[in-house]
Amino acid sequence: MLHQHSLTALRDMLRRKEVSSEELTRHFLDRIGQFSSLNAYIAVDEEGAIESARKADQAIASGQLADLTGLPIAHKDIFCTRRLTTTCGSKMLAGFTAPYDATVVERLASAGAVVTGKTNMDEFAMGSSNETSFFGSVHNPWDITRVPGGSSGGSAAAVAARLVPAATGTDTGGSIRQPAAFCGLTGLKPSYGRVSRYGMIAFASSLDQGGPLTRSAEDAALFFSAMAGFDSRDSTSMAQEAPSVDDLLSKPLKGLRLGLPTEFFDDSVDAEVLARVREALDALESLGAQLVDVSLPNSSAGIPCYYVIAPAEASSNLSRFDGVRFGHRSRDAADLQSLYEHSRAEGFGDEVKRRILIGTYVLSAGYYDAYYLKAQKIRRIISEDFSKAFERCDVIVGPTSPTTAFALGEKTKDPVSMYLNDIFTNTVNLAGLPGLSIPVGFDTAGLPVGMQLIGRFMDEASLLSVGHRYQQETDWHLRCPEAFV
Amino acid sequence: MEWECVIGLEVHVQLKTQSKIFSGASTAYGAAPNTQACAVDIGLPGVLPVMNREAALMAARFGVAVGATVHPVSIFARKNYFYPDLPKGYQISQFEIPIVEGGHLDIETPHGSKSIRITRAHLEEDAGKSLHEDFHGFTGIDLNRAGTPLLEIVSEPDLRSPEEAVAYLKKLHTLVKTLKICDGNMQEGSFRCDANVSVRPKGESKLGTRTELKNINSFRFVEQAINFEIDRQITLIEDGGRVTQETRLYDPDKDTTRPMRSKEEAHDYRYFPDPDLPPLTISEADLELIRASMPELPDARFARLVKDYALTADEASQLTQDSELADFFERVVKEAGGEARLSINWVLGELASALNRDGLSIAESPLSPQRLGQVIHRLKDNTISGKIAKQIFATLWQEDIDVDVLIERDGLVQITDQSAIEAAVNDVITAFPNQAGQVRAGEEKVIGFLVGQVMKSTGGKANPQGVNDLIRKKLTDPV
Numbered sequence: 001m002l003h004q005h006s007l008t009a010l011r012d013m014l015r016r017k018e019v020s021s022e023e024l025t026r027h028f029l030d031r032i033g034q035f036s037s038l039n040a041y042i043a044v045d046e047e048g049a050i051e052s053a054r055k056a057d058q059a060i061a062s063g064q065l066a067d068l069t070g071l072p073i074a075h076k077d078i079f080c081t082r083r084l085t086t087t088c089g090s091k092m093l094a095g096f097t098a099p100y101d102a103t104v105v106e107r108l109a110s111a112g113a114v115v116t117g118k119t120n121m122d123e124f125a126m127g128s129s130n131e132t133s134f135f136g137s138v139h140n141p142w143d144i145t146r147v148p149g150g151s152s153g154g155s156a157a158a159v160a161a162r163l164v165p166a167a168t169g170t171d172t173g174g175s176i177r178q179p180a181a182f183c184g185l186t187g188l189k190p191s192y193g194r195v196s197r198y199g200m201i202a203f204a205s206s207l208d209q210g211g212p213l214t215r216s217a218e219d220a221a222l223f224f225s226a227m228a229g230f231d232s233r234d235s236t237s238m239a240q241e242a243p244s245v246d247d248l249l250s251k252p253l254k255g256l257r258l259g260l261p262t263e264f265f266d267d268s269v270d271a272e273v274l275a276r277v278r279e280a281l282d283a284l285e286s287l288g289a290q291l292v293d294v295s296l297p298n299s300s301a302g303i304p305c306y307y308v309i310a311p312a313e314a315s316s317n318l319s320r321f322d323g324v325r326f327g328h329r330s331r332d333a334a335d336l337q338s339l340y341e342h343s344r345a346e347g348f349g350d351e352v353k354r355r356i357l358i359g360t361y362v363l364s365a366g367y368y369d370a371y372y373l374k375a376q377k378i379r380r381i382i383s384e385d386f387s388k389a390f391e392r393c394d395v396i397v398g399p400t401s402p403t404t405a406f407a408l409g410e411k412t413k414d415p416v417s418m419y420l421n422d423i424f425t426n427t428v429n430l431a432g433l434p435g436l437s438i439p440v441g442f443d444t445a446g447l448p449v450g451m452q453l454i455g456r457f458m459d460e461a462s463l464l465s466v467g468h469r470y471q472q473e474t475d476w477h478l479r480c481p482e483a484f485v
Numbered sequence: 486m487e488w489e490c491v492i493g494l495e496v497h498v499q500l501k502t503q504s505k506i507f508s509g510a511s512t513a514y515g516a517a518p519n520t521q522a523c524a525v526d527i528g529l530p531g532v533l534p535v536m537n538r539e540a541a542l543m544a545a546r547f548g549v550a551v552g553a554t555v556h557p558v559s560i561f562a563r564k565n566y567f568y569p570d571l572p573k574g575y576q577i578s579q580f581e582i583p584i585v586e587g588g589h590l591d592i593e594t595p596h597g598s599k600s601i602r603i604t605r606a607h608l609e610e611d612a613g614k615s616l617h618e619d620f621h622g623f624t625g626i627d628l629n630r631a632g633t634p635l636l637e638i639v640s641e642p643d644l645r646s647p648e649e650a651v652a653y654l655k656k657l658h659t660l661v662k663t664l665k666i667c668d669g670n671m672q673e674g675s676f677r678c679d680a681n682v683s684v685r686p687k688g689e690s691k692l693g694t695r696t697e698l699k700n701i702n703s704f705r706f707v708e709q710a711i712n713f714e715i716d717r718q719i720t721l722i723e724d725g726g727r728v729t730q731e732t733r734l735y736d737p738d739k740d741t742t743r744p745m746r747s748k749e750e751a752h753d754y755r756y757f758p759d760p761d762l763p764p765l766t767i768s769e770a771d772l773e774l775i776r777a778s779m780p781e782l783p784d785a786r787f788a789r790l791v792k793d794y795a796l797t798a799d800e801a802s803q804l805t806q807d808s809e810l811a812d813f814f815e816r817v818v819k820e821a822g823g824e825a826r827l828s829i830n831w832v833l834g835e836l837a838s839a840l841n842r843d844g845l846s847i848a849e850s851p852l853s854p855q856r857l858g859q860v861i862h863r864l865k866d867n868t869i870s871g872k873i874a875k876q877i878f879a880t881l882w883q884e885d886i887d888v889d890v891l892i893e894r895d896g897l898v899q900i901t902d903q904s905a906i907e908a909a910v911n912d913v914i915t916a917f918p919n920q921a922g923q924v925r926a927g928e929e930k931v932i933g934f935l936v937g938q939v940m941k942s943t944g945g946k947a948n949p950q951g952v953n954d955l956i957r958k959k960l961t962d963p964v
Contacts, residue, residue, distance in 0.1 A: 099529070200531055201531045205760035235533065315755075316563050320528045320530070322574060327530075340567055363755035363757055364755060
């Protein structure tokens with residue numbers, strides 16, 4: 001079946017003209033329709049997709065090939081698109097169409113990708129289960145009573161269910177890696193500054209990074225290579241060209257030092273998750289990697305630090321949603337103050353409001369030093385922990401998330417237990433480092449387990465190379481949830 | 486009791502960049518509403534600011550000019566508050582580390598020169614405009630101005646009278662125009678001022694409670710507003726009341742200030758470093774370039790104008806207040822073969838009144854400094870008479886033509902042929918025997934009449950002084 005092929009395999013099939021882009025696109029569009037009950041998509045663009053596919057076929061016929069020519073993809077609904085609505089999973093932006101394309105959208109379009117639609121997500125990317133979306137929860141293809149993870153839950157579910165071979169995601173505290181782990185995918189959070197944030201609706205500007213959700217490290221390299229690179233419209237973008245797929249996959253595993261932080265292998269992690277990660281590490285060791293113990297002594301401060309900095313930035317970033325120029329505007333506004341109050345009260349969901357309140361509080365006069373400044377200091381200390389650990393190893397490894405996918409509704413009443421999902425991922429954002437989640441097996445309930453690889457700044461290549469080498473020897477990444485075969 | 490007022494000024498200087506401080510949209514004034522606001526200015530979801538380097542260099546130039554510290558690294562911060570014409574819900578400004586810190590500006594007071602310390606100058610973006618008219622109960626928003634680069638220059642509370650405040654403002658106004666970082670247009674809001682005003686008993690060292698006056702956008706209003714506010718505060722205290730710290734709005738129509746918001750209502754702006762913008766850096770190499778290209782500053786120019794051209798203090802001061810006028814003058818002198826006295830008389834006299842009559846700025850003068858210099862040159866070398874010079878000036882106001890060509894074309898050369906002048910003088914003496922007789926009888930004043938007749942008969946081309954001498958010689962000298 002066409003949908004079982006990887007992004008890289010489909011690219012080769014298109015180039016060999018074994019299949020046309022239109023055929024491929026129609027096939028995936030059919031699946032998107034067939035499995036709409038997953039609620040993975042917020043908007044589907046059949047007409048636009050077919051049109052781009054036809055153009056891609058003409059390009060292929062005339063030999064004008066770009067890296068992703070004719071390959072169907074999906075965008076997380078946080079990336080602004082001229083053609084489709086961009087809702088960010090919020091009532092605030094229901095029906096909003098941006099007058100411009102995000103840099104990532106532009107780049108993937110010029111690489112020839114065919115956009116099938118926009119995927120569901122936690123509202124303004126705030127959540128770890130996709131349950132805060134105004135457009136409803138997304139179901140995990142491995143068990144539809146469970147969450148796909150979040151905030152890039154729609155993209156993860158869509159790729160896992162083979163509705164599309166690859167999708168964009170964004171990761172502020174784990175929003176690519178955790179859903180990748182929950183859905184058995186390969187998800188890369190690039191180094192801060194690798195992928196342009198222009199046109200990616202901001203949650204926490206100093207932490208947000210766009211990246212790929214794919215089925216393999218090889219596919220991730222292909223997709224990431226097309227997304228990344230310097231963008232003059234983003235002042236925090238690194239002045240480096242995107243690495244090539246070859247460079248991303250060709251680092252030798254032999255002699256590579258994998259660091260195991262003692263803090264990531266403690267009792268708080270589900271025993272089955274730990275067991276799968278250890279098996280994967282044994283496999284990598286037998287392939288020539290060297291395992292060393294390292295320490296990240298301040299990682300327990302990661303969650304409190306993150307939940308000061310991210311909401312602080314979010315409270316300011318979300319101020320523009322005021323009902324004045326775009327987005328939801330309350331119908332019962334009598335004056336300016338009530339226009340603000342009603343529009344924001346009606347337009348934002350509970351989790352977004354909670355974080356705006358936290359963020360406003362920690363930035364307020366009298367609290368700024370105790371919270372925001374203190375958190376910035378902790379952030380530096382966390383970064384230094386990583387730097388020290390990287391003196392002893394080349395890649396840090398551990399579980400992506402303490403558990404496998406939990407049940408829908410299980411944690412919605414308890415925000416702190418929800419926040420603790422990101423305990424291993426959000427320090428990576430605080431330090432601006434690249435992180436990759438790869439599937440390393442299943443628990444007894446048949447749910448995928450993810451292992452996280454953390455690299456030095458700008459060293460996505462080591463992560464993807466390890467992932468690729470591992471995937472050449474294992475088949476966890478090829479497993480497909482039964483209902484979607 | 487004798488009172489002393491203490492004034493500090495915050496001046497918003499609009500930097501003269503082509504594009505906005507964080508976007509590529511044009512900063513030109515007067516376009517139709519919202520036609521010069523791009524996605525970044527409107528604050529659409531997903532957009533990001535990119536620093537306009539030109540604005541940073543202009544701010545640094547100001548810092549160098551006032552002898553301030555230009556920080557090699559300064560930080561942009563977000564100032565958070567909700568207002569309809571503030572698209573993002575925050576203004577990008579500088580808070581903890583501004584680009585410019587310290588420095589001073591010297592003003593002239595009746596008691597001599599006084600140095601006014603500058604606290605800081607920081608970069609920020611302007612907001613849009615709320616339009617309250619013509620929208621049937623709604624408010625219109627024009628975001629053309631949103632994102633225009635501003636340099637906010639904050640002085641220490643060193644000013645002690647409204648006159649000093651005005652002198653400081655005028656000095657600053659001249660400086661930013663000389664530095665070519667601001668067009669100085671106060672009607673268009675390119676140079677705006679807020680004043681912090683307090684009073685205290687003379688001799689007291691503790692500061693009184695201050696109020697902040699907003700919306701004082703002309704030199705005259707600054708003086709009026711501060712005067713009103715000082716009187717209000719003194720009366721209040723003398724009547725047993727207390728000044729409350731608040732922001733007050735000046736109403737020029739009623740010449741009063743009224744409260745806008747009190748300290749309790751003051752915003753908590755929740756400043757924090759803007760994560761979208763890396764620290765702003767100004768390198769030593771940037772500063773070298775700025776120093777090397779620094780124009781002559783007003784104080785230095787004043788001194789040089791007095792020294793090099795023997796101008797009076799008043800003349801030199803008129804010129805330094807407007808660097809373009811001073812530039813114009815110096816070009817005139819050069820073209821006029823170094824004739825400074827005639828040049829200053831013409832620039833501040835004939836030229837200034839013609840500009841004033843037609844409502845033009847010096848930059849809009851139809852007459853170039855080269856042309857005016859040529860006229861003066863020809864006047865000086867006696868090619869033309871003063872009367873003809875004025876006639877030529879009027880012609881050149883209408884038509885741009887080489888002065889020598891014009892003199893040739895219209896036959897305006899002063900008559901230097903002595904016999905021709907003598908003949909004309911003889912004719913006039915013959916034609917006006919009565920007046921000639923009066924002169925002979927010693928009535929000096931009548932010579933003017935006869936000179937006038939000769940000038941008339943020669944079409945203004947005779948040299949009036951020469952004619953005068955000749956008439957005098959013929960009628961009064963003993964033969």
